[in-house]
Amino acid sequence: xxxxxxxxAAIPRHVGIIMDGNGRWAARKKLPRSVGHKEGAERTRRIxxxxxxxxxxxLTLYTFSTENWKRTQEEVSYLMGLIKKHLRxxxxxxxxxxxxxxxxxxxxxxxKDIADEIAQAANDTAGFTGMVLALAINYGGRxxxxxxxxxxxxQHVPQKQITEDTFDQYFDYPKLPxxxxxxxxxxxxxxxxxxxxxxxxxELEFSxxxxxxxxxxxxxxxxxxxxxxxxxxxxx
Numbered sequence: 641x642x643x644x645x646x647x648x649a650a651i652p653r654h655v656g657i658i659m660d661g662n663g664r665w666a667a668r669k670k671l672p673r674s675v676g677h678k679e680g681a682e683r684t685r686r687i688x689x690x691x692x693x694x695x696x697x698x699l700t701l702y703t704f705s706t707e708n709w710k711r712t713q714e715e716v717s718y719l720m721g722l723i724k725k726h727l728r729x730x731x732x733x734x735x736x737x738x739x740x741x742x743x744x745x746x747x748x749x750x751x752k753d754i755a756d757e758i759a760q761a762a763n764d765t766a767g768f769t770g771m772v773l774a775l776a777i778n779y780g781g782r783x784x785x786x787x788x789x790x791x792x793x794x795q796h797v798p799q800k801q802i803t804e805d806t807f808d809q810y811f812d813y814p815k816l817p818x819x820x821x822x823x824x825x826x827x828x829x830x831x832x833x834x835x836x837x838x839x840x841x842x843e844l845e846f847s848x849x850x851x852x853x854x855x856x857x858x859x860x861x862x863x864x865x866x867x868x869x870x871x872x873x874x875x876x
Contacts (some may be wrong), residue, residue: 653817654818654819656699656701656839656869657825658824658831659825661676661850664850665850665851667854672783674718676852682852687734688857689733689750691771696771697833698771699771699772701773701776702812705779705833706749717836723757723758727760731764731832738769740765740766741761741765742774743759743774744775744777745812747759747782748781772811772815774816776834777800781839783833785837788807788811790808819838820843821834822842822844823846824845825849825854827846827848843866845865
């Protein structure tokens with residue numbers, strides 16, 4: 641498979657990634673799950689850089705779902721700490737690559753120190769004008785839709801004024817465009833409650849590669865595959 645992208649190819653504006661396989665990667669190597677998550681975080685940095693270099697405008701990473709709270713307290717605590725450490729350690733990387741951080745998900749359901757760290761990262765990078773990196777933390781597609789409905793109800797928006805365009809304004813980041821491409825690693829073939837509203841016409845790419853082994857070359861191949869597809873959006 642080709643791993644380079646012709647200059648004339650259509651680059652997706654918004655790519656979402658379900659970064660699956662950290663735990664299984666660790667299990668196969670008979671290592672603690674925490675090691676898999678740590679390796680996954682290192683891989684994330686490389687893929688973010690590759691996306692920025694390709695000129696992708698929005699990249700959304702499924703970092704921690706509303707269902708992930710079901711995991712052991714030890715694993716959840718480790719993941720929260722990893723998110724906090726990553727945000728602090730990577731600021732210079734974001735600055736060097738002009739990457740803006742935004743958050744998706746119910747921030748009120750996060751530990752205060754984690755929510756504060758996310759807010760600080762968003763504030764510190766707010767002036768950057770390159771790729772927007774959306775971190776979906778305590779995020780679920782259904783949850784985002786339900787919270788949008790609750791906001792509309794609280795503001796008593798008249799029914800006649802509720803259109804797809806106005807509804808979109810009540811999501812976590814109203815400016816977030818629909819996803820053009822969603823990639824899932826780890827061999828599973830489902831969306832797992834990720835960007836349900838924004839993925840209505842997204843192209844899907846599934847990889848058997850576990851996230852810690854997912855390379856920049858495979859990512860570029862996924863973008864190349866997207867560029868070769870004909871998108872009709874329900875038309876002919």
